[in-house]
Amino acid sequence: MIKKRHILSRKFEDAMGAASPSPLPACGERSDCEAIRVRGRIRESEHVEAPPHPNPLPARGERERAVLSAAHAFLVGMLFAFTAFISPAAAQDFPQRPITLVVGLGAGGGTDINARIFAEAMSRSLGQRVVVDNRTGAGGAVAASYVQNAAPDGYTLLVISGLQHAYVPATQAATYEPVKGFAPVTTFFEMISMLTVPADSPPQSVAEFIAYGKSKPNGLTVGAPGPGSPPHLFGALINEATGVTVQPVQYRGSTTIMTDLAGGRIDFAFPTYGLGQPFLIEKKARALAVAADSRWSEFPNLPTLKEAGLVKEMPAMWFGVIAPAGTPPAIVQRIRDEFVKAGNDSEVMRKLNATGMVVRTTTPAQMRDMMIAEQEKVEALVLRLGLKQK
Numbered sequence: 001m002i003k004k005r006h007i008l009s010r011k012f013e014d015a016m017g018a019a020s021p022s023p024l025p026a027c028g029e030r031s032d033c034e035a036i037r038v039r040g041r042i043r044e045s046e047h048v049e050a051p052p053h054p055n056p057l058p059a060r061g062e063r064e065r066a067v068l069s070a071a072h073a074f075l076v077g078m079l080f081a082f083t084a085f086i087s088p089a090a091a092q093d094f095p096q097r098p099i100t101l102v103v104g105l106g107a108g109g110g111t112d113i114n115a116r117i118f119a120e121a122m123s124r125s126l127g128q129r130v131v132v133d134n135r136t137g138a139g140g141a142v143a144a145s146y147v148q149n150a151a152p153d154g155y156t157l158l159v160i161s162g163l164q165h166a167y168v169p170a171t172q173a174a175t176y177e178p179v180k181g182f183a184p185v186t187t188f189f190e191m192i193s194m195l196t197v198p199a200d201s202p203p204q205s206v207a208e209f210i211a212y213g214k215s216k217p218n219g220l221t222v223g224a225p226g227p228g229s230p231p232h233l234f235g236a237l238i239n240e241a242t243g244v245t246v247q248p249v250q251y252r253g254s255t256t257i258m259t260d261l262a263g264g265r266i267d268f269a270f271p272t273y274g275l276g277q278p279f280l281i282e283k284k285a286r287a288l289a290v291a292a293d294s295r296w297s298e299f300p301n302l303p304t305l306k307e308a309g310l311v312k313e314m315p316a317m318w319f320g321v322i323a324p325a326g327t328p329p330a331i332v333q334r335i336r337d338e339f340v341k342a343g344n345d346s347e348v349m350r351k352l353n354a355t356g357m358v359v360r361t362t363t364p365a366q367m368r369d370m371m372i373a374e375q376e377k378v379e380a381l382v383l384r385l386g387l388k389q390k
Contacts, residue, residue: 106253167228219245
């Protein structure tokens with residue numbers, strides 16, 4: 001049986017071999033070689049270059065990138081269209097996961113402390129964690145760029161200083177749009193800070209402070225938590241109003257500023273009461289004036305900066321929270337309601353008052369108006385004080 005199969009196999013192979021075409025002759029062996037076609041292939045000599053297409057297709061890689069780009073744009077557009085129609089009822093189910101409050105300054109400073117006070121209260125109310133993420137650098141621009149490019153779903157929010165948020169784009173090419181790039185939610189506190197000097201510094205009053213600054217060949221140094229922060233602007237405004245040269249020393253947060261102030265490495269600073277209080281109690285620093293629109297009940301004998309002639313005008317001292325542009329209005333309102341609720345909590349108010357802060361909330365529309373007004377004011381201030389970077 002096996003032998004018979006072998007014979008049949010050999011016969012099959014012989015038959016297939018006989019049916020196979022003979023090897024192709026070289027082109028020189030036949031005059032019609034250009035016309036010969038074998039198994040659907042055309043000989044090399046038969047190939048003719050086609051004229052270029054008047055509108056050639058892009059290369060495969062380019063076509064794929066174009067398709068992906070168009071698909072991405074379509075999906076983003078669909079996402080915005082979908083989220084824009086989230087109903088107030090659906091927003092009541094928000095949030096379904098933790099919310100992140102991004103702070104552009106270091107941990108331990110006034111902005112960070114107050115963001116954490118609100119985050120704690122909101123976590124209890126929402127039944128979801130609200131966490132604080134410190135992303136420092138470039139005067140808050142690193143944090144602002146990060147949030148502007150986050151998904152507009154209400155889960156990534158930015159805590160801003162109205163002044164500092166407007167300052168960076170007013171002085172240099174920024175990586176974020178201060179107003180158009182965001183959906184305002186609400187302001188949530190105003191800050192009161194103090195002009196503070198080291199305990200062993202000669203000035204005992206504002207008048208002596210001005211005289212002391214003028215007596216130093218290189219002027220005075222002020223600690224500032226980033227370009228455009230209130231202390232940075234205060235230094236420029238003091239120079240304008242008094243003629244005292246003020247050199248800002250930039251830090252990523254306020255905690256190190258007070259350590260350096262107590263050590264005499266900088267001449268003055270503007271800590272919040274909560275941050276400066278331990279240094280005042282331990283007599284490592286001394287307060288000369290308050291950065292506020294009116295005198296503060298905690299230090300009624302200290303004049304305001306404007307009252308003492310240190311500045312001609314006060315920059316904004318409000319802080320707020322904003323979401324990426326395109327965040328659904330119903331979600332924005334839901335977040336805003338939670339901030340207002342936290343601001344009305346007696347424990348939150350007690351903690352903020354203890355740090356020298358005042359709760360202040362607004363509607364999203366009111367905050368947008370404040371942001372636009374602050375942008376215009378800061379741009380004019382930057383030009384007046386010669387702070388625009390070249």
